[in-house]
Amino acid sequence: MLTKRIIPCLDVRDGVVVKGVQFRNHRVMGDILELAQRYRDEGADELVFYDITASSDNRVVDKDWVRKVAKILDIPFCVAGGIRSVDDARRILNDGADKISVNSPALERPAFISELADAFGVQCVVVGVDTRVEDDGSLAVYQYTGDETKTLKAKHNTLDWVREAQRRGAGEIVLNCMNNDGVKQGYDIAQLKAVREAISIPLIASGGAGDMVHFKDVFEQAHVDGALAASVFHSGQIPIPDLKAYLNDNNIPARQ
Amino acid sequence: MTQRDLVIIDSGGANIASVLFAFERLGQKAVLTADPDKINAASHVILPGVGAAADAMTKLRAQDGLIDCIRGLTQPVMGICLGMQLLFSFSEEGDVDLLGLIDGRVSKFKQHSADMTIPHMGWNNVVLEQPDHPLLQNVGQNVGQNPAQSPFFYFVHSYRADMNDHTIGRCTYGDDFTAIVARGNVAGCQFHPERSGKAGAKILENFLAL
Numbered sequence: 001m002l003t004k005r006i007i008p009c010l011d012v013r014d015g016v017v018v019k020g021v022q023f024r025n026h027r028v029m030g031d032i033l034e035l036a037q038r039y040r041d042e043g044a045d046e047l048v049f050y051d052i053t054a055s056s057d058n059r060v061v062d063k064d065w066v067r068k069v070a071k072i073l074d075i076p077f078c079v080a081g082g083i084r085s086v087d088d089a090r091r092i093l094n095d096g097a098d099k100i101s102v103n104s105p106a107l108e109r110p111a112f113i114s115e116l117a118d119a120f121g122v123q124c125v126v127v128g129v130d131t132r133v134e135d136d137g138s139l140a141v142y143q144y145t146g147d148e149t150k151t152l153k154a155k156h157n158t159l160d161w162v163r164e165a166q167r168r169g170a171g172e173i174v175l176n177c178m179n180n181d182g183v184k185q186g187y188d189i190a191q192l193k194a195v196r197e198a199i200s201i202p203l204i205a206s207g208g209a210g211d212m213v214h215f216k217d218v219f220e221q222a223h224v225d226g227a228l229a230a231s232v233f234h235s236g237q238i239p240i241p242d243l244k245a246y247l248n249d250n251n252i253p254a255r256q
Numbered sequence: 257m258t259q260r261d262l263v264i265i266d267s268g269g270a271n272i273a274s275v276l277f278a279f280e281r282l283g284q285k286a287v288l289t290a291d292p293d294k295i296n297a298a299s300h301v302i303l304p305g306v307g308a309a310a311d312a313m314t315k316l317r318a319q320d321g322l323i324d325c326i327r328g329l330t331q332p333v334m335g336i337c338l339g340m341q342l343l344f345s346f347s348e349e350g351d352v353d354l355l356g357l358i359d360g361r362v363s364k365f366k367q368h369s370a371d372m373t374i375p376h377m378g379w380n381n382v383v384l385e386q387p388d389h390p391l392l393q394n395v396g397q398n399v400g401q402n403p404a405q406s407p408f409f410y411f412v413h414s415y416r417a418d419m420n421d422h423t424i425g426r427c428t429y430g431d432d433f434t435a436i437v438a439r440g441n442v443a444g445c446q447f448h449p450e451r452s453g454k455a456g457a458k459i460l461e462n463f464l465a466l
Contacts, residue, residue: 002380002429003408045379045410071277076410076451096273098412098451121307123375123412171375171412202373223371225378255379255408 003255004219004247005045005226006240007204008233010035011052012081015065018052019182019231029234032065033072039233040073042240045255047073048101048174048228050128051081070096078126084112086119093120101126101174104143107154107161110168117169122201127170131158131191132178139191142178158191159198166199173199174228177207182231184210192222204228212238212246219252259285260464263298265326266290267339268315269305271448275336278450282461292325299331300464303444305338309362309415310350312338326355332466333442340437340444341417349415357442360420360434368430376416379408382435382447386424391436391443391462396455407455409435409447416446 010017010032017029029035032049039047049069066079079092080101089100100120106113106127116125130145139158144150154161162173175195177188187208196203202225205218209229218227232238244254264275266288279286286302287294295301303326305312316322326333335343342354347362354362365374383406384392396407409427416433419426425436427446436459437444443463449456 002376002378002411005378067273070274071280074278074281074451074453074457076412076448093271094273096277098271098274098448122414123306123377172377197370200367200373202375202377225373 001253003045003253004224005204006043006215006243006254007046007048007226007228008035008039008044008240009048009050009206009228009230011050011230012065013052017234019234029231033068035234036069036077037072039240040075043244043256044075044233044240045226046075047077049077049079049081050101051079066092066095066097080126080128086115089116089120089124093124099124099126099172101128103128103130106165107141107143107156110164113165113168113170117171122169122171125170126172126174127162127165128174128176129158129162129165130176130178133188133191139194145176145178159194162195162199166201170201172202172204172225174204174206177205180208181206183208184232186210186214187218187222187227189217189221192218192224196223202226209238212243215243216247216250216252219247220250261297261299262286262302262464263295263300264288264302264304265295265322265339267303267305267312269307269312269338271306271337271450272304274448274450275302275304278457278460282457282464284464290319290322292319292321295322295325295329300466301326301329301331301333303333303335303339303342305336305342306412307338308349309338309341309347309354310352312342313352313354316342323355327357330441332463334463335442335444336450337413337446337448340446341415343437343442343444344417347415358420358422358437358439358444360417362415362417364415365430372430375412375414376429377412378410379452380411380427380429380447381406381408382425382427384424384436385426386438389424389438390466391438391459392424393458393462395458395462409445409449409452409456411435411447413446
């Protein structure tokens with residue numbers, strides 16, 4: 001049976017793992033390779049590395065650590081941040097990453113998604129979507145969220161954008177729910193459910209995990225394929241083996 | 257471990273580095289090449305691949321003599337992911353004839369329920385149909401017909417090979433398909449053993465021991 005994926009996310013800035021609250025006020029959480037190794041050993045299903053400054057600073061993620069991570073990991077990993085061309089993506093995949101994730105550059109030029117899918121296959125292409133529930137209840141996509149001074153609302157409605165991303169060749173969507181990010185009150189079930197119903201490619205929930213029950217809820221209620229979290233894993237608050245045992249006890253298949 | 261003369265066929269796919277690194281972790285060096293002479297001279301050959309079947313066949317055809325070379329190999333050969341699919345006769349992905357080393361068809365997953373997302377992406381368990389096969393030694397607990405106890409591997413694909421007489425590992429997603437195949441000197445894994453933890457590494461190690 002296909003298991004639900006538990007995916008620690010490592011936000012990388014200047015070669016170290018950091019974590020902020022609602023995309024802001026970043027503090028250092030640790031060394032990239034040490035954390036990667038720890039999660040491999042704890043039974044993480046996959047890792048995501050986001051270079052959170054890259055897109056807004058207009059530079060590609062540093063290649064150096066991608067290769068090092070690829071050498072030690074025997075689980076898949078995805079690299080995100082500042083991938084603006086097929087060549088940028090090729091370098092990262094050739095260094096051993098399994099997937100690349102694009103966000104702001106895909107919003108600037110949606111055809112970029114198709115170019116990546118044509119070059120590497122849809123299975124390599126993840127589209128990250130930073131989305132916020134607006135005061136009027138509508139869902140809006142934001143871009144350049146790595147830098148609060150540059151963050152702006154994109155013209156897309158979230159549901160339209162995920163459909164377009166799928167149509168253009170995305171193999172997976174990571175939905176970062178900005179209202180919930182870092183506040184540990186649970187995933188945005190309603191929004192994830194709406195997105196789940198809009199697309200047929202895998203969907204990964206991101207933003208809001210604070211307790212094991214939040215993972216159970218998002219898998220049971222929003223039917224997502226994986227759940228991504230950062231600080232609850234980095235801090236050791238939720239040990240991955242405990243989380244997986246808990247999910248299996250609740251009839252949610254997890255790889256142990 | 258004894259060093260083998262391992263060659264990874266340079267099929268232009270994007271997962272070649274991870275395959276190389278996986279063998280490095282086992283202490284095994286590998287040469288990346290599309291040169292038929294070097295491939296013929298190897299003791300063990302890996303055919304990697306990600307992407308689309310038709311593109312991959314076009315790339316193999318572009319290299320003079322490469323397809324005939326692969327078809328004529330007598331040493332252990334293992335296809336990984338798309339590389340495994342290429343071993344079969346025909347793929348619906350681009351309606352293309354494949355290498356034809358193993359009879360069988362590759363077709364797209366059919367969505368059996370709304371929850372069944374495609375690509376099939378993530379860790380799924382594989383029931384070892386022939387647990388005594390040399391490739392499957394100590395890969396996981398056996399297993400028998402109890403899927404809950406069979407080993408997990410990491411899959412990423414939208415097309416899959418039907419079950420056939422040479423299926424030695426079976427996976428289920430919507431319906432059953434071939435996860436591991438072996439016929440004579442030729443074998444293949446639909447999942448990524450290089451990204452499938454200890455169970456995946458064990459399969460690569462078993463392959464080198466063939």
